Structure formats: C-alpha cells, structure tokens
Amino acid sequence: MNKDLGRKIRDLTIELTGIRSVVGTREENNVVERIYEKFTNMKYFKENPNMVRFVHVKDDPFNRKSVLAIVKGKKGNSKKTVVLIGHTDTVGISDYGIIGEYATKPLELKDKLKTLSLPEEALKDLESGKYLFGRGIFDMKCGTSTLITMMEAFSDDVENLEGNLVFAAVCDEEGNSGGMLNVVPELVKLMKEEGFEYQALIDTDYMAPRYEGDNSRYIYVGTVGKIMPSFYIVGSEAHGGDPFRGIDPNHISSAILEEIDFNMKYADEAEGEVTVPPISLRQQDLKPEYSVQTARTSYLYFNFGTHSSTPDEILKKVKEGAKLAFQKVIDALNVEYEKYCKANNFPFEKLPWKARVMSYEELYNKVKEEKGEELDKALNELSEKLLKDENVDERVYALKTVETVHSMWSDKDPVVIAYFSPPYYPHIYVKGETELEKKLLDVVNKVITNAESKYDIKMKKFYPYISDLSYGAAPREANAIQSLKNNMPGFGVKYDLPLEDMQTLNLPVVNIGPFGKDAHKYTERLEEDYSFNVAPKLVYETIVNLLK
Ligand SMILES: [Zn+2]
Helix, strand or coil: CCCCHHHHHHHHHHHHHCCCCECCCCCHHHHHHHHHHHHHCCHHHHHCHHHEEEEECCCCCCCCEEEEEEEECCCCCCCEEEEEEEECCECCCHHHHHHHHHCCCHHHHHHHHCCCCCCHHHHHHHHHCCEEECCCHHHHHHHHHHHHHHHHHHHHCHHHCCCEEEEEEECCCCCCCHHHHHHHHHHHHHHHHHCCEEEEEEECCCECCCCCCCCCEEEEECECEEEEEEEEEECECCECCCHHHCECHHHHHHHHHHHHCCCHHHCCEECCEECCCCEEEEEEECCCCCCCECCCEEEEEEEEEECCCCHHHHHHHHHHHHHHHHHHHHHHHHHHHHHHHHHHCCCCCCCCCCCCEEEHHHHHHHHHHHHCHHHHHHHHHHHHHHHHCCCCCHHHHHHHHHHHHHHCCCCCCCEEEEEEEEEEECCECCCCCCHHHHHHHHHHHHHHHCCCCCCCEEEECCECCCCHHHHHCCCCCHHHHHHHHHHCCCECCCECCCHHHHHHHCCCEEEECCEEECCCCCCCEEEHHHHHHHHHHHHHHHHHHHHC
C-alpha cells in the first residue's frame, strides 16, 4: 500500500466532513453527489463510465440516493468479488449549540471547542493534538473516505487486480437504512448478471473503546442485531374510587418493564460475547382523555440486541417474561386486596384475573376463526387509512393494527399481546461453518498477525453498534422469518425488508473501522494515526487476501 494514501484519506475525510449531510434532509445528496464526482474523475471510471452510478431510494420524500461503483480486475478471469460499504449521512448537529456552524469544519472546530468546558477526557485528547473533531468525521466520513481512496488505488492498477470490487456509498444509515436496503437488490442483480462470487461484505464504520481505559483496536467479524419486542396490554377499567374492580394495564406494563428492562437474563450471548440488555423505548397508556377512570389499554416496547437468538426464540422468551410479570401483578393485587378487605371488615374473595399472554399471530388466528373475511376487510380499510396519515409511523401502524384485531375479538378479558415493532436488523454470526465464513475468519486472523503494529489489534465476533452490515444476510431458518412476518403487523405494507435478497447474499461481514471516541456526541473525534495509517492498511490487506 502506497505511503501517501494515508495523507490522501486525511484530506478526503476533512473534505467530506465539510459537506453537511444530516440524515433525513435533502442535503444528504450533497455529499453523495461529491462522491459520485470523485469517481467520475478517476482514470478507470473515465474509461468505464458505466461502472459508477446512483442507486435511488424508492419513494423517498427527499429523493435521496447512494453511489454504486464497480472495479473489475483485468488479471486472470476471477469472479471473486468483495463488497465494500460506507455511509454518507451523519446525525444532526444541534448538540454543538452555539458553535454549530463549525461542527463540520474540523480544522476550525478545535479552537472553538476550547471556548467550551469539555469533559476531561475530551479536553485531554483535544490538547494532545492527536485527534480531529467534527460531526460525522468518525461516524463515518473517515471510513467512507478510506474505501473511496482504496477503490481509486485498486482501479489505478486494474491490470494487476485479480477479482473485482463493488463499493456502495449509502445514504440514510442513521435513519431507516434506505440506502443499503435499495443497494441490496442491486448487489443481487450484479451477482446474477456479472457472475460475481461475493466473498464478504466489508464496512469501515467507527470503532470505539468498549470500556473506560480500553486501548485495544478491534476488528469485528459479524454484527449485533436488533429487534423490538412490543406489548399491547388490555386491562379492565375501573373507577379510581373502586380500583380493585379493575386491573390497571399500566400496572401490568410496569411489571413487564421491571421484568425485562436492563435484565441481563434477556441479553443474548454467543461465543462469550454478550449484548446489552433490553431497554424500553416507549411506555404509555392509550387513554386519550383525563378522567377518574383507569386506562383500559397501554403499550410498551423494547430495544433488544441479538447475537444468536432468532425472532421466534425471542418472542417465546419475552412472552414467558410477560406472563411472569402479569402473574406477579395479580398476586400482589390479591395480597393488597386481602389487606383492604380485612381493614374494612369486608369478606375477601380472590380476584378473578388470569395471567394471559399471546402472540399477535395467535390473536389474529383466534379472531380470524370468529370473523373470517370480515377481519381482513377491516384490516385493509385500516391500512388504507393509516398509510395516508403522515403522522403514523411504522410503530404506530403496528400498534393500531393490533388494537383493531383485538377489538374484533369476542373475548374482552385482560390479556397481553406480544408482537414486534419495526425496524428489524438481523445479527450476523460468523461461526466458521461455511467456506466463506472460514475464509473470512482466516483472512482476518492472518491480517492481524501480519500487521506488525504498535497497537493491540484484536478480533471480536460482533460489531456492537447497529449498522447496515445487518442487511448482508438474513436468518435462513424457515421459522425465524415466518415468525417475524406473522408477528410484525404492517410487514410488507408499511415496513419492508428485501429478506429474500438478503438471504441470497448470505454474506459473512466484517467491520474494520477507524479509532475514535464519542460518536453521536459533540465531542465526536477521530484519532489520526491509527485511523489514517493503520486501519486502511488492514482494510487493504483484507481485500487482497479475500480476492486470493
Ligand atoms: Zn455509522
């Protein structure tokens, strides 16, 4: 690898950071268009203009797009191909407050940051002179610049390149992954048209310390997944002055929160690597007005990380958890009710409640039995209405669907319905079972061994931050996908994933990122030496070895 590649990557990183591209805005296209222009100015792409193109996000209100570039090696006739991805958007800049206009100007930002009171570690790093600060510089303009520079280097020497490269600069990664989800079908198309034999999917998103004082550098083979177990809770309403006649859905909801939130029992493990525990992202009752009547329904959902469990396994686990929570509420109510009766000299009789938890699929089937076609007709009408309403997001769409199905059921007793809210990011566990998985693991091990670096570089199995890497594959167990589809209301209508294409790709994935700290904070920063001089070499060596 050429020595001044590091300098080139640094220049491009600063240039691309300077083009603001906050996710979910029209300005995302500015950086995408600059990247396209960079490619069209490269010698190889001047000679092969059809090798670079835009991939538009379907039905996007901002008309956003990604860039897809292909380099075909001229040495031999190898069909081996490595896929590279880097995202072009960033999170917003409001966290920079009054120095917001410098958020994307790394060279000027340093002086501006000195006027603020920074956290101790950020201040130390700022004063060390070893870091560049800026919105998106770490997540992930540096990584994307690395891949663009790499593409240029390989394309300049295409005579000696045996194999091919496909690079996608994808938009909307920090939002709904519209970039990657539209690139995936293109990758499948290329595979069929060109006969490309994809070896692996490489991302260069950020890599940060995993704990206070962690000074290791990580290459992650595989990635964490994310799913959102959700609960629609039907209680029984009561007057506030006579509460034991009802069962409060907020009470059940809180018990479910208490059972699942931050509980390591629900963290997912593989090969000694464990996800963070679930955390609630919403909890509210669904009574619109104030009155002295208790709510009848409520809902809550969790962010749930995965390393190995499939959607059907997770559903089973959280259903058991919800049932436990529900029973606890009933037991507690009986204890309190008995105290209340004793205190007032009333006769005590056990409360009538039964802990019931069912999946959305089970609920749907029950109501379908009763109502037949009428149910689907009602759901179609609801869907039409909801799709027109811009204020209804994917999560509300799912909730309204569950609510409607339940409302058509003859059984009005308290119950908890477990389902999934979008989005869904499959984990990718590179076990080493298939040829490609074995190859990627061998290559990364070899690259680390040969790195001869002053840094402590380690391989780990799961990239810990949700990313587009998840869309390089999908679970192949029939049950997993079926359970997801049947329990995520609105799947295929309001929310969609190219699951078949993801299964076709079925790629082992790896993240080889630059090093820095505080992604998504105003102290976001990139450590220069490792990021510009070491990580790109690791990416380069990984590509070369994968193409062998
Ligand atoms: Zn990122």
